[in-house]
Amino acid sequence: MTDNPPTNLYLPDMATIQEVVQETSNIKTFRVTLNNPDRMRDFSFEPGQVGQLSVFGVGESTFVINSSPTRMDYLQFSVMRVGELTERLHKLRAGDQIGVRAPLGNCFPYEEMKGKDIVFVGGGIGMAPLRTLLVYMLDNRADYGNISLLYGARSPADMAFSYELPEWLGREDMVTELTVDNGTPDWKHKVGLIPNVLKEMAPSADNAFAVTCGPPIMIKFTIEALHSLGFKDEQIITTLEKRMKCGVGICGRCNIGTHYVCKDGPVFTNAQLRELPNEL
Amino acid sequence: MLAARYITTDKLVPWLLSLSESRLVLAPIRKGGQTVFQPLEADSELDLDGLATSSPKAALLPRCETLLEFHYSKGEEAPSRTSVEVRETLHDQPTFLFGARPCDVRGFTVFDRVYDAGSKRDIYYCTRRDNTLVASLACTDPAETCFCHRVGGGPGDSTGADLLFTFIGDGYVVEAVTDRGNDFLLSQTLHDAGDRVETALKTREAVKAAMPEGEPLLGAPEQVNKLFDDQPFWEDVSAKCLSCGACSYLCPTCYCFNMTDEMHGNDGVRVRTWDNCMSFQFTLEGSGHNPRAAKAQRMRNRIGHKFNYYPALHDGNLACVGCGRCISHCPVSMDVREIVSKAQTRAMAEEEQIND
Ligand SMILES: Cc1cc2nc3c(=O)[nH]c(=O)nc-3n(C[C@H](O)[C@H](O)[C@H](O)COP(=O)(O)OP(=O)(O)OC[C@H]3O[C@@H](n4cnc5c(N)ncnc54)[C@H](O)[C@@H]3O)c2cc1C
Ligand code: SF4
Ligand code: SF4
Ligand code: FES
Numbered sequence: 162m163t164d165n166p167p168t169n170l171y172l173p174d175m176a177t178i179q180e181v182v183q184e185t186s187n188i189k190t191f192r193v194t195l196n197n198p199d200r201m202r203d204f205s206f207e208p209g210q211v212g213q214l215s216v217f218g219v220g221e222s223t224f225v226i227n228s229s230p231t232r233m234d235y236l237q238f239s240v241m242r243v244g245e246l247t248e249r250l251h252k253l254r255a256g257d258q259i260g261v262r263a264p265l266g267n268c269f270p271y272e273e274m275k276g277k278d279i280v281f282v283g284g285g286i287g288m289a290p291l292r293t294l295l296v297y298m299l300d301n302r303a304d305y306g307n308i309s310l311l312y313g314a315r316s317p318a319d320m321a322f323s324y325e326l327p328e329w330l331g332r333e334d335m336v337t338e339l340t341v342d343n344g345t346p347d348w349k350h351k352v353g354l355i356p357n358v359l360k361e362m363a364p365s366a367d368n369a370f371a372v373t374c375g376p377p378i379m380i381k382f383t384i385e386a387l388h389s390l391g392f393k394d395e396q397i398i399t400t401l402e403k404r405m406k407c408g409v410g411i412c413g414r415c416n417i418g419t420h421y422v423c424k425d426g427p428v429f430t431n432a433q434l435r436e437l438p439n440e441l
Numbered sequence: 442m443l444a445a446r447y448i449t450t451d452k453l454v455p456w457l458l459s460l461s462e463s464r465l466v467l468a469p470i471r472k473g474g475q476t477v478f479q480p481l482e483a484d485s486e487l488d489l490d491g492l493a494t495s496s497p498k499a500a501l502l503p504r505c506e507t508l509l510e511f512h513y514s515k516g517e518e519a520p521s522r523t524s525v526e527v528r529e530t531l532h533d534q535p536t537f538l539f540g541a542r543p544c545d546v547r548g549f550t551v552f553d554r555v556y557d558a559g560s561k562r563d564i565y566y567c568t569r570r571d572n573t574l575v576a577s578l579a580c581t582d583p584a585e586t587c588f589c590h591r592v593g594g595g596p597g598d599s600t601g602a603d604l605l606f607t608f609i610g611d612g613y614v615v616e617a618v619t620d621r622g623n624d625f626l627l628s629q630t631l632h633d634a635g636d637r638v639e640t641a642l643k644t645r646e647a648v649k650a651a652m653p654e655g656e657p658l659l660g661a662p663e664q665v666n667k668l669f670d671d672q673p674f675w676e677d678v679s680a681k682c683l684s685c686g687a688c689s690y691l692c693p694t695c696y697c698f699n700m701t702d703e704m705h706g707n708d709g710v711r712v713r714t715w716d717n718c719m720s721f722q723f724t725l726e727g728s729g730h731n732p733r734a735a736k737a738q739r740m741r742n743r744i745g746h747k748f749n750y751y752p753a754l755h756d757g758n759l760a761c762v763g764c765g766r767c768i769s770h771c772p773v774s775m776d777v778r779e780i781v782s783k784a785q786t787r788a789m790a791e792e793e794q795i796n797d
Pocket of ligand 2: 688691692693694695747760761762763764765766767768777
């Protein structure tokens with residue numbers, strides 16, 4: 162037993178939605194601040210950590226904090242509508258109150274990645290966890306080597322963060338490729354599946370890390386493509402999604418063998434995943 | 442030296458009832474053909490004959506427990522705006538848990554390692570644990586389904602208890618196990634046990650010696666692990682299973698939970714309830730993907746958690762205390778002992794093949 166008075170692991174911080182951004186037809190981004198100014202000022206997290214968002218009366222669900230710790234004006238979560246809680250979140254407006262339990266889980270190994278080239282490969286809502294690391298690295302640009310981003314979605318209208326894409330496309334210190342499964346007449350970027358575009362881009366595996374996140378099938382083929390480009394499992398980083406409740410390793414819901422995605426994850430290297438029992 | 446006292450059989454219930462004036466006394470009580478832990482009252486039918494139907498885990502981890510209460514109110518200036526107030530609800534009623542068996546009480550230590558783990562303390566559980574004095578009763582008549590002695594415990598084991606009661610014919614010897622059990626015992630006016638402590642010890646040893654021999658299952662973790670990818674094995678051992686979940690609801694060591702909200706008008710609660718990894722929904726994800734869609738995979742997780750994952754994380758302690766409830770109450774007579782023994786035999790046979 163510890164000497165410090167125990168904090169209640171399940172009691173969320175009350176937070177106010179400052180802004181809601183409609184990203185795509187089924188994704189909205191929420192910018193929130195904690196109501197207690199001291200808690201907000203002292204809040205710290207690392208890129209890749211997640212939070213449990215509460216809509217009181219509906220429940221809690223897990224979302225990546227996709228803002229960067231380098232920009233603490235607000236915490237940002239992007240939410241795809243898939244069920245009851247996400248549906249109710251999508252109905253909320255600026256000024257509404259939600260609960261936040263964060264930060265939870267581990268983070269990207271951004272220290273270890275210093276001095277390396279970084280390849281980001283994101284699909285759909287999977288761009289959200291990548292965004293936090295990408296913004297962090299762009300805000301600490303000198304610490305990292307070449308940065309490239311490949312972001313794919315079903316169609317141009319399904320691209321989240323569209324208001325940020327021009328900046329990323331325009332930057333001289335990074336390479337950005339966008340791709341969609343189905344193009345439209347005014348689409349100026351790639352059309353094709355992410356793994357194929359990745360092979361065309363052919364980033365070098367020397368002294369590099371690849372970070373990928375997206376639907377399971379995309380991750381599977383992206384990892385194959387990375388292997389064919391010479392990336393080793395230790396150089397490939399991804400995040401896992403598992404159904405969660407407590408978020409702190411107690412409720413027993415998110416285990417893969419001895420590992421709990423809520424506390425040992427969500428970030429894993431492909432080498433670590435290979436060590437886990439095959440139950441993803 | 443920790444205190445030891447003695448109480449005659451006819452004085453036991455009056456003494457427990459006197460305790461219940463200042464605290465909640467939970468004891469195994471016969472009701473509708475079952476024995477369950479309930480608050481003791483003057484007309485309760487105390488049943489100390491065997492293992493209770495359900496484990497006493499609800500004393501520390503209720504089936505359904507309110508964690509938070511919240512209240513929505515409309516804004517005064519803009520009625521379309523609502524604000525919400527949230528508050529925690531901790532339960533700290535002093536409790537005396539009487540008559541739990543050594544296996545069940547050992548089960549609490551399985552919880553302690555998860556719910557009271559350093560910086561991540563679950564204050565709901567810990568508050569109940571701190572406020573509950575646990576008095577267990579050594580077994581004199583193990584059932585055929587009992588196998589505490591094969592998983593690190595025994596019919597006279599005191600792990601997890603504050604007081605240990607042993608029946609010696611005309612009454613009970615009460616031995617303090619922890620300091621707080623000792624303090625409690627010293628505060629009570631009971632006879633000194635004298636040399637009856639010797640008798641109690643001998644009784645416990647005799648019961649343990651009389652239990653049928655069986656392979657210890659403490660070596661199981663490695664062996665269960667080896668069979669992880671052996672799909673036919675898990676399909677075979679789970680073939681009869683109905684996924685009803687009775688095993689985990691009755692189990693004194695199953696601790697997985699769900700959290701859900703309930704609303705009544707402007708007021709609501711967040712509750713946690715026991716959950717069960719044998720159910721299909723347990724791991725179903727938003728994309729529709731389910732990492733454990735098949736019954737065989739869920740059985741593998743249940744056995745894996747108890748006999749492999751948990752011991753790997755907690756110094757080799759199994760998350761099964763051998764109470765046998767999952768065996769005696771399973772509608773299709775699944776037997777966890779058989780599954781683990783089969784896993785051991787199979788893994789060893791494979792090892793021999795490799796060595797040959
Ligand atoms: C580490 C992690 C990070 C995540 N990050 C994001 C993110 O940044 N943006 C985003 O949009 N989504 C993210 N998710 C997924 C998100 O948590 C689920 O989509 C959300 O919980 C579904 O909630 P719901 O109440 O609307 O769905 P429900 O109405 O509860 O159910 C709809 C379906 O979703 C399943 N489900 C419920 N809760 C979860 C859960 N926590 N994880 C997976 N499936 C679930 C149900 O089994 C059901 O099939 C993340 C999940 C994890 C585990
Ligand atoms: S798994 Fe079965 S025998 Fe073991 S503790 Fe649970 S209910 Fe008892
Ligand atoms: S398993 Fe052991 S401790 Fe539990 S009831 Fe049976 S004999 Fe008693
Ligand atoms: S979410 Fe409860 S253990 Fe991971």
